[in-house]
Amino acid sequence: MVYDVIIAGAGPVGLFLACELRLAKRSVLVLERLEDPHSPLKRLPFGRRGLWGPSIEAFYRRGLLEQLAPRTGSNLRGPAGHFAGIPFDFSNINASRWTYRLPGPADTQLGSEMEQLERILTAHALSLGVEIQRGQEVEGFEASDDEVTVRAGGKSVRARWLVGCDGGRSTIRKQGGFEFVGTEPEFTGYSVHVELADPEKLRPGRHYTPTGMYNQGQPGVIAMADFDGGAFHRTQPVTLEHVQAVLRRVSCTDVTVKAMQVATTWTDRAYQATTYRKGRVLLAGDAAHIHSxxxxxGLNLGLGDAMNLGWKLAATLRGDAPEGLLDSYTSERHPVGARILDWSRAQVALMRPHPASRALEAIFRDLIDTRDGTTYFAERVWGVSIRYGLGEEHPLVGRSCPDFELEDGTRLGTLLREGRGLLLEFGRQASLRALDGRWGEQVRYVAGDAKERLGLSAVLVRPDGFVAWASDTTPHPEEVTDAAARWFASR
Ligand SMILES: Cc1cc2nc3c(=O)[nH]c(=O)nc-3n(C[C@H](O)[C@H](O)[C@H](O)COP(=O)(O)OP(=O)(O)OC[C@H]3O[C@@H](n4cnc5c(N)ncnc54)[C@H](O)[C@@H]3O)c2cc1C
Known part of the structure; x- marks a missing residue:
């Protein structure tokens, strides 16, 4: 059998992408190295993953938010967000600046647990007919003009496309010869769960010291940054003695670690693939970009990749993708990734154990506290400011579509569940009705009055929920046809 797509890696990004492809009726095989998906690092407190606007919208638009939200109750809702540990507050955000956001089920901020997220995505993928094989490490592949042969677990499988969602140390990226460029780490980061003999010696919360940083979120649950140039990470076992030595150094105390339950390290190495596609091989998620x-x-970035890539790859497989559609995956997602890498580098600059960084931190605190400052940081952290460069005709083009509610109570988010594009016409004229069926299964036409239409008369939405075309005046069918040709080949 030749699959349409083989995905290496059943992490959240690989699973989400698999669901997107199955929604478009493509055959998908996911090969995952690990037999067992469970790990203490995927469970709270270490498995906590903050989800922001575009990811929450993606789950909502595919009908998965209800499953994710009940577990994300008040215990997971923290401050609105932070920059290098400087928190910003919900009450200080001027959301009226976000002209094209409407209130709806999709929030801008949600806590999730990695293990639960993977469990929900796995169940959804299986229900859609995705084939998942665990204990199958992808060892290599050969790509021709027509297909890719993948070697995993001592056997070969074939597909028309291969997507590497195999994490930061991606085999697909390395074997595919993708150029990976960026900046080397300044520190080794630690996430540990320990029992302290003298807990009173370590203050709760985040603290910058002359030798590093530590953050005690809950008693004994500690994150640390040790500015060793990333030298320790993955070079030696993380022993109790070592953790105690680092903790003493970065906290400037003589605190004693009595027992250690969990310990893992990471760094602020920030690298990104220069292209996300080489012939029939693509990258998504941490395989395409890494940062602290x-x-x-990181997860938000990867889920955004999957949402962007899924429908484009499906259209390419169907053979009705307009010229250049698949390459728009890199041109749209690479700049979003580059901005996130810089966002994480800027935070490192503020964390350095140096008086200049402390001075900078004090200035940032003042700025974040202003209403404009809080709003700016919320926009960046929550992904509200994401806009693809699709043309400047209308300020909504290239942005995530507002969650319009039609008079019968139907919301845009639910209209996108099938993973198709949407031509939404407001008012009673239905002047675009003639286009109904013009793009077959790819675009659904819906006419109706919206409770709040934000001055729009019609909007063309891509399957990923981003606006391809919008009009404030009575639209002419030709305008829509031209815009749609760019995304949905005309028949
Ligand atoms: C401490 C910590 C806190 C974080 N907090 C957040 C947060 O709050 N919000 C956020 O957005 N992000 C956060 N991140 C980042 C986030 O966890 C990652 O960006 C996200 O997991 C990337 O998903 P992925 O599916 O691309 O890769 P992964 O989750 O790494 O999944 C890759 C999968 O591929 C498998 N695999 C690897 N090699 C192969 C192979 N050769 N063959 C087959 N399978 C293979 C792996 O076993 C794994 O299952 C955090 C990361 C850390 C370390």
């Missing part, structure tokens, strides 16, 4: 977990952006 500061500010919790």
């Amino acid at each position: 977990p500061l500010g919790g952006q």
